[in-house]
Amino acid sequence: MAMVLRYVDARGIVKERFFGIVHVTGTSSSILKSAIDTLFAEHGLSLKQVRGQGYDGTSIMRGEFNGLKALILNDNSSAYYIHCFAHQLQLVVVAVANKHDGVENFFNMLSMVVNVVNASCKRKDMLRQSYKDRVQEAIGNCEIETGRGLHQELSLIRAGDTRWGSHYKTMTSLLALFPNVIEVLQYVEEDGDNGFSRTQATSILAYLKTFDFVIYLHLMFHILEVTDLLSRALQKKNQDIVEAISLIRGTKQLLQTFRESGFDPLLKKMYSFCEANGIVSLDMAECYKKNGRLRTGITNRHYYEFDIFNTVMDMQLQEFGDRFSEVSTELLKNIAALSPCDSFSKFNVSDLLELAKLYPYDFDRMEMIALEKELNMYYVIVHQDERFSDLSGIVELARLMVDTKKHKIYPLVYRLLKLALVLPVATATVERCFSAMKIVKTDLHNKIGDEFLNAALICTIEKEALLDVTSDDVISQFQKMKTHRTQL
Template identity: 50%
Template sequence: MALVLRYMNNKGSIVECFLAIVHVSDTTALSLKEAIESIFSKHGLSVSRLRGQVYDGASNMRGEFNGLKSLILKENEFAFYIHYFAHQLQLTLVAIAKNEDSVASLFQNVVCLLNVVGASCKRYDILRESQVARVFEALQNDELASGKGLNQEIGLNRAGDTRWGSHYGTLLNIIILFPSVIDVLENVGENGLNSEQRVEAQFLLQMMQSFDFIFNLHLMRSVLGITNELSKSLQRKDQDIVNAMELVKISKQRLQMMRDDGWDLLLHEILSFCEKYSILVPSMDGNYAPPGRSRRKAVGVSNLHHYRVDIFNVVIDRQLQELNNRFTEINTELLLCALCLNPNDSFVAFNKEKLIRFARFYPL
């Protein structure tokens, strides 16, 4: 476990100091707390003087009852827990991906797709040549505008689990390169070196041309598009607290607007995409039949109910719930009040009411 202290020195400057790295026998909250107390004691420090604590988002750290932050708060109620905003958003997106089956399936399939398409230079060349030919044809037919900086070459970069903003770019590029990716899979499905490669490519080809995949692909592209702007903004080094909290608020509002009024627009976009690439669209009034089950065991809901209520609404609701859980009112209020002591521009942010509210966080 690594431990870093952040404090203000006698000159009024903020200092971040790497204090120690220590081996822990296990990662339970109690063991970590004992390790921290041991390090503090060695350096003549006291947990009672802490005025803040921050960890990663694991449950053993941030748990409301038995997490490390809670154990320290029981001894020192003023060691408020503040989480790094960009990482909070990261954890929100990860939670959505892991807790919703349709979304988890989408990202697993995307990983397999990237492995197959990017397995060799030859396959990447097929992808590139196919896309160049399609762009050239579209320009010839005046379907694309030409000009400086337009129609640049793009690829299918592998998304990183520690940078969930990269998933938005990957999904966006899959939509743009969709017909070219199909060309690569058809080539591998016919000319793969062995039956294993051919079968895998044929499976992915069938999966990519299913309505379920197209629906989830466009849905998550739209959801991640909203949070992607927030993610990039939160990682700017010149970002301030007030603007960051406003961005969180705006993201929540846009997600709520998407849930309330965005269904028809999303469905129209998906149906247009399916029509363009000859993908079979199920009747929205028909009964939904889950893949891999016989129609006798089909759940008794319509396709419209399944895609709108069970997926569209649920994914957005989970996103909003996670944002509310991780960007809590108490931490937000504490940070906004602390901002009134910002010395920039001759303390232009000073506010007496905020200072009084700030002082109430530390009555002793």
């Protein structure tokens, strides 16, 4: 089990640091809780000091009664649980892909395209050469611009099974390489290694030339393009909970706007794509034919706009609302009052006093009385200070308060800021630690012990923190470990 601590340092900067790995004998919540208690005790820490906890959302972690978060909340009611926003965003796309037959079939075919095209080095080389020839021809016809960094060599990117953001990269590469992908598939269809690969290429080619494929490609590409911006923002170490909520609401609004007025612009892109790649376009006014033969009582526009576009977008928005329902909880609503955006337009003394009540270990009765007066004075001063007039979030606010020494003048307000900043937004840092573990514990180091592995991971992950460690410090520490024959 990997652990990461999120805290605010003396300069008001949010930090996420790898704390260590713990060997656990099982994955039950009680075993994980015991391992955390042991690790904290070894370093002189206590769960009473924790003000936030975040996991990927499995039942073992988020269970209301016996989950790890519940066990920690029993010891410390102020250790508020936040389900990883980045993981929730992945689940939004996964849910739609599993519930809508057309979207599920599209992603299955997309995976099949990548598998067939990347099945051998010969096909990969053929794809690269085909793209290179197409670019050279376009440059010769003055159809595209040239310059440093433009038209780099591309390949069809394989999507990850657990990271749905990677599907966006796959579709981006497919859009850029579509004519070349078709060329490779046609080669496989004619000269494939065996009958199965030829049959597979034939079925893929038939699907890629349908109008259904075109709409699912462009529709899901746009959805993942919008959510990819949010996904990358959520993975920043210094991302604060207030800004994350704002980004989530903004993403949902973009999807809602696209749902209301995005079909016609999407249709133009689809027609342009069909014309460029020799795919037969459909007249939206004509009667829709099911399976290309059976006539129905609806038009093509009705089918593609209402039965596909609107249905998928409604499912997407519904999942967004369900997965991020906790954004409207009392804790996060009150934290929003700390935001300095738009000249502290959301500042509200009542909300901030309610926020302080949620942390009984941090504000006693006398401090609650003093906090109200301090908040009123704080607002008057910072609202008139030009240095605080153009801040984008509470991360910048905390840093500026330290720089201007106002964290000493308004210590209770600054304490509220720190409590808001330590709430975890995503578990991306923990995921990176697991990735680093694969680098350190290789086949040659498969018998590495837990203690040495932990030390090696700290050196690998926390490189910035080790920059201040000099060679003399290392030598001195080595000499103190035990008596050596020779003094270094």
